[in-house]
Ligand code: NDP
């Protein structure tokens with residue numbers, strides 16, 4: 527989409543100049559700013575209050591050394607990050623990514639997206655994100671623990687239950703959250719809801735593990751229903767085989783779909799009989815093995831090296847649940863050519879701008895990440911509420927609330943898109959609806 531508003535054109539130019547070498551951050555900002563043009567034309571007061579200029583600059587960025595000792599007694603050094611992006615509507619909230627590709631540009635893009643996503647959840651959470659270039663793959667439990675303790679030793683100075691509440695993301699699951707929580711408690715001598723995604727024996731919420739994948743399916747179900755469609759009898763391709771992919775597979779299958787493929791960063795499996803999720807859970811959640819092991823016990827399934835090829839599998843619905851920019855323009859075109867008519871995003875920013883243009887040009891129902899995958903952080907918000915009142919709710923209670931939140935997110939995207947003359951463009955709707963709440967709060971609080 528080409529911008530016409532000169533203020534916004536200058537704003538993006540400035541973001542590009544000030545954030546060189548951070549293409550993911552520039553990509554995330556550009557997408558949002560482009561869809562805000564009709565709002566800005568109607569709301570000069572927001573420009574006057576400097577809301578946009580402030581919105582594209584994180585409130586605080588913390589970068590620190592994370593030294594730890596490996597199993598051979600050798601000192602290793604990683605880099606840790608926490609970007610506290612925006613606290614206009616609540617304490618900073620967002621996950622911690624542990625992956626060798628992490629650098630400040632990735633954390634800033636994720637933190638920026640989180641601001642709008644958290645606003646859409648209807649809960650009082652600002653946006654933040656953290657992480658490290660540490661790779662948990664192939665490390666022993668002891669190494670992961672020593673890394674997490676070192677990471678938290680510094681991070682603990684900057685977070686708190688009413689300040690900034692981290693959680694999981696790629697490479698950070700229950701094990702890592704547990705080690706980080708233990709270290710925070712030891713350092714501060716306080717037992718608080720400083721992290722979410724905690725284990726059920728020490729303050730975690732039921733349904734948080736399932737929440738992102740389930741929430742993705744609840745959102746997608748609403749989007750499909752609004753367009754006279756459903757999951758029932760549809761063929762679905764899901765990328766990734768981590769937390770989000772596993773529980774998206776579970777819920778989509780429960781809703782009557784057949785999930786035929788999953789992947790990891792090495793390759794993908796195609797099972798025409800439908801993915802056997804019990805096997806995937808055992809391989810991935812228990813044994814921490816590669817997805818290619820699946821074919822050893824499933825003779826009808828095939829494994830192909832390389833992850834991009836997963837988008838050449840014929841499907842009705844694609845749910846990318848692995849990582850950013852995993853669907854480029856070429857893959858999007860192949861999906862469309864093969865008859866795919868819905869893409870809904872479990873991962874953060876999995877589609878490149880070219881891919882998104884391809885969806886929109888071909889009438890593909892497109893559920894954008896910051897709306898479609900908001901169920902994880904929404905349930906983190908529910909974990910914070912339970913921690914505050916020192917009670918825990920049943921699985922059914924949390925799941926019902928999650929469904930309600932995902933339905934209201936879809937409705938907010940749908941009505942904002944309609945109000946600004948872009949009916950059916952849920953990306954524009956998500957950006958606008960997420961933005962307006964944060965913008966009003968920033969304006970009301972003055973120039974801070
Ligand atoms: P996990 O670490 O549990 O799983 C990540 C999966 O994606 C793995 O299968 C991994 O394969 C694959 N993957 C990671 N990086 C790449 C890559 N560069 N290329 C190809 N595949 C890759 O993470 P989650 O399931 O939690 O996260 C998946 C996505 O969902 C991320 O974009 C995350 O930001 C987003 N998300 C997560 C939420 C949550 O609550 N966990 C909430 C909202 C969004 P391998 O094992 O080979 O690395």
Ligand code: 2IT
Pocket residue numbers: 619620621622640643691692693694695696722874899900902903904906
């Ligand atoms: O991208 C995300 O929304 C997450 N990784 C979840 C963040 C959270 O605080 O639960």
